[in-house]
Amino acid sequence: MKIVRINTTDGTVTEQALPPERAHYGGRLLTSTIVAEEVPPLAHPLGPRSKVILANGMFAGHANVPCSGRMSVGCKSPMTGTIKEANAGGDAGCYLGRYGIRGLVLEGLPPDAEWRLIHVSDDGIKLLSASQYAGLNNYDLVEAVRRDMGEKVSIICIGTAGEQRLSAASVAVTSADGPPSRHAGRGGTGAAMGAKGIKAIVVDMKSGQGGPIADEEELRRLCTEFARELHESKQVLRDYGTANLVNPISELGALATRNFSAGTFEGAEKISGEAMRETIDDRGGAHGRACMPGCPIRSANRYVCADGTVVDDVEFESLTLLGANCGIDDLDAVAKLERMCDDFGLDTIDTGGAIGVAMEAGLLEFGDGQKAIELLAEVSKGSAIGKIIGSGAALAAQVLGVRRVPAVKSQGLSAYDPRGLKGMGVTYATTPMGADHTAGAPIPNRPGIGELNLDPMDKQDKDLLSYDLQVMTGALDALGVCMFTGPQVSTVEWWARIMSAATGERWTFRRLLQVAHDMIRTEIDFNRRAGFSEQHDRLPEHFELEPLPPKGPVFDIGDAALDGVTGSLTVDDRVPDDQ
Numbered sequence: 001m002k003i004v005r006i007n008t009t010d011g012t013v014t015e016q017a018l019p020p021e022r023a024h025y026g027g028r029l030l031t032s033t034i035v036a037e038e039v040p041p042l043a044h045p046l047g048p049r050s051k052v053i054l055a056n057g058m059f060a061g062h063a064n065v066p067c068s069g070r071m072s073v074g075c076k077s078p079m080t081g082t083i084k085e086a087n088a089g090g091d092a093g094c095y096l097g098r099y100g101i102r103g104l105v106l107e108g109l110p111p112d113a114e115w116r117l118i119h120v121s122d123d124g125i126k127l128l129s130a131s132q133y134a135g136l137n138n139y140d141l142v143e144a145v146r147r148d149m150g151e152k153v154s155i156i157c158i159g160t161a162g163e164q165r166l167s168a169a170s171v172a173v174t175s176a177d178g179p180p181s182r183h184a185g186r187g188g189t190g191a192a193m194g195a196k197g198i199k200a201i202v203v204d205m206k207s208g209q210g211g212p213i214a215d216e217e218e219l220r221r222l223c224t225e226f227a228r229e230l231h232e233s234k235q236v237l238r239d240y241g242t243a244n245l246v247n248p249i250s251e252l253g254a255l256a257t258r259n260f261s262a263g264t265f266e267g268a269e270k271i272s273g274e275a276m277r278e279t280i281d282d283r284g285g286a287h288g289r290a291c292m293p294g295c296p297i298r299s300a301n302r303y304v305c306a307d308g309t310v311v312d313d314v315e316f317e318s319l320t321l322l323g324a325n326c327g328i329d330d331l332d333a334v335a336k337l338e339r340m341c342d343d344f345g346l347d348t349i350d351t352g353g354a355i356g357v358a359m360e361a362g363l364l365e366f367g368d369g370q371k372a373i374e375l376l377a378e379v380s381k382g383s384a385i386g387k388i389i390g391s392g393a394a395l396a397a398q399v400l401g402v403r404r405v406p407a408v409k410s411q412g413l414s415a416y417d418p419r420g421l422k423g424m425g426v427t428y429a430t431t432p433m434g435a436d437h438t439a440g441a442p443i444p445n446r447p448g449i450g451e452l453n454l455d456p457m458d459k460q461d462k463d464l465l466s467y468d469l470q471v472m473t474g475a476l477d478a479l480g481v482c483m484f485t486g487p488q489v490s491t492v493e494w495w496a497r498i499m500s501a502a503t504g505e506r507w508t509f510r511r512l513l514q515v516a517h518d519m520i521r522t523e524i525d526f527n528r529r530a531g532f533s534e535q536h537d538r539l540p541e542h543f544e545l546e547p548l549p550p551k552g553p554v555f556d557i558g559d560a561a562l563d564g565v566t567g568s569l570t571v572d573d574r575v576p577d578d579q
């Protein structure tokens with residue numbers, strides 16, 4: 001497998017084989033390793049010394065390995081200034097794997113203001129002019145590219161938010177059935193790609209397989225069994241998607257509501273997974289879609305608004321940040337906001353956070369879906385208020401004079417209030433990525449390693465629970481596989497068996513966790529060199545000072561416990577035996 005370096009200054013394309021000792025490097029492990037080794041920690045995230053790395057995982061291209069085609073996008077974050085990795089589903093990771101590509105590295109800065117695209121095909125990897133696509137948002141862009149280059153392409157691209165280098169801009173990846181609805185959303189990856197002058201990466205679809213496999217027969221046997229288990233155990237995701245969480249998290253009292261001022265949303269039922277499924281069934285949308293080849297879980301959906309607007313992949317985080325967090329209980333309005341974010345190429349989490357902050361500042365009323373749509377439309381127009389909203393919750397709060405800033409390291413909190421779900425608060429505070437639930441999400445009833453107190457509002461053991469989930473999720477991120485296969489002991493054990501069959505080496509649960517631990521420590525080290533200390537691994541003070549209605553918890557996990565997660569805790573502490 002190879003890494004392809006594209007120098008955007010002089011247009012040269014260089015291929016480099018992955019060294020044997022790094023044959024297993026993929027996903028977040030590859031992006032974070034390259035950023036840590038090659039990007040000066042004090043480099044400007046949009047400058048010539050920064051790099052953007054797009055990496056798939058070990059099994060990309062092997063559609064029989066379940067959920068294994070995720071694309072990681074890594075860089076120094078334009079939003080946080082820390083190291084960053086965000087990953088997306090879609091089918092580009094799979095097809096890049098079939099060209100023998102594990103990673104694309106975008107380097108330098110373009111010599112002019114012209115937009116370019118990278119075309120990956122059997123004829124090689126070429127840098128072409130994309131000036132005809134300048135100013136297009138993602139849906140029009142993929143339609144135009146397919147018109148010009150053929151229908152059988154997978155596309156990684158940025159919309160007008162990335163063109164403006166806004167710090168909440170995402171990188172979109174086309175879903176297996178076409179739309180640009182899968183996003184590496186967090187931390188401004190789209191701005192970093194925009195700074196390299198790359199509007200799109202177009203990958204011709206290709207049959208065949210990904211990288212070499214040591215024991216094909218054993219891999220097939222294991223994956224058949226694992227896929228069957230995933231299909232049977234994840235029925236709720238197929239039926240309701242991640243939106244199944246809206247009602248239970250609201251009932252728990254931990255749903256981000258009106259700029260994180262309450263934990264229960266009175267309109268939760270109207271934007272819940274159950275309401276969405278009913279509407280989808282009534283209006284002829286779809287549920288149970290797969291975002292990439294070879295997914296047996298199929299958590300994706302397609303929602304249709306009353307006026308006919310089609311919205312792909314309406315998920316829990318978007319429903320909460322663009323819905324409850326803005327006090328909006330109109331499902332069509334929330335879905336349209338999500339569609340606009342996908343189209344402009346914006347992180348729905350930080351955008352919902354920014355709109356919530358604008359509501360708290362009095363620019364519009366909580367609950368006003370129509371005004372929220374008008375405000376969001378400003379992003380694509382490039383107006384001053386649009387640039388503020390497109391730069392995320394922390395910047396919006398600073399500009400608009402809002403005291404309650406729902407962010408850590410300048411990245412907006414996800415859909416869970418950390419007072420009602422304290423393990424999540426530990427993850428927000430301590431992950432090197434800024435507030436990010438995907439770094440290790442202790443949602444209710446998700447166990448860690450061994451017996452732990454799982455009461456979400458009890459502070460006991462939440463440092464251990466967060467650490468466990470950060471290393472288990474990190475293992476999945478390093479392999480480039482979907483976290484909905486489950487950051488849990490039994491799943492990571494499955495991946496260890498699959499890794500053993502693929503590589504011919506002995507992989508264990510513990511070995512995978514050690515890889516993830518070392519990867520996270522590398523990321524923390526980059527952040528320390530970039531000027532971030534333990535003092536940045538904290539939540540904003542209002543989460544400690546202001547009880548969360550209606551149940552009244554505060555975030556009360558002390559600094560020593562937080563520092564243990566980023567410092568002293570090791571895999572040996574959690575997994576003494578090599579299982």
Ligand code: SF4
Pocket residue numbers: 067089090289290291292295296297298299300482483484485
């Ligand atoms: S479970 Fe959902 S996000 Fe994961 S690969 Fe399948 S469709 Fe994509």
